Amino acid sequence: MAYVVAEPCIKCKYTDCVEVCPVNCFYEGANFLVIHPDECIDCGACEPVCPTKAIFPETELPADWSEYKALNTKYSTEWPNIAEKKAALPESEEYKDKKGKRAELSLAPGGKK
Numbered sequence: 466m467a468y469v470v471a472e473p474c475i476k477c478k479y480t481d482c483v484e485v486c487p488v489n490c491f492y493e494g495a496n497f498l499v500i501h502p503d504e505c506i507d508c509g510a511c512e513p514v515c516p517t518k519a520i521f522p523e524t525e526l527p528a529d530w531s532e533y534k535a536l537n538t539k540y541s542t543e544w545p546n547i548a549e550k551k552a553a554l555p556e557s558e559e560y561k562d563k564k565g566k567r568a569e570l571s572l573a574p575g576g577k578k
Contacts, residue, residue: 466523467505468512469537470498471530473519475570476560477553482511482520484550493547493575494540496554501541502534517561536570544574 470482476496483491483498490504491511500511502523512520521527526534560566 466507467502467537468500468507468509468520469502469523469526469534470500471519471521471526471533472566472570473517473561474498474515475566476563477517477519477557478575479516479553479557480547480550481514481516483547485510485514489546489548490541491547492541492544494544495571495573495575497570497575498547499537499540499544502538504541540572547575 474497478493478496478498480491480498487508487510488504488506490501490506492499492501500520507522509522512522523534554560560569
């Protein structure tokens with residue numbers, strides 16, 4: 466079992482989770498992070514530090530966000546790995562508590578300016 470990053474991360478991209486991950490299984494999109502399911506060791510270190518509560522054990526992923534399991538799997542093989550904490554997106558505080566952000570998800574890779 467792995468952890469999954471879901472909708473609350475969109476347009477926030479806090480990287481507190483990256484900082485505590487012992488195996489560097491996070492990958493960076495333009496406005497979202499994903500977890501590589503085959504690299505995640507299910508340690509759970511990332512879940513409690515996420516400011517938006519966007520990280521879930523695969524078995525506890527809310528049904529409304531079930532598509533995020535596939536998104537994490539797909540984009541963790543296409544986006545660059547992120548292993549160090551970075552500043553959150555400039556709009557993160559505005560989007561932190563917003564609901565229904567799926568249409569805002571950019572599928573472009575991150576890490577490059």
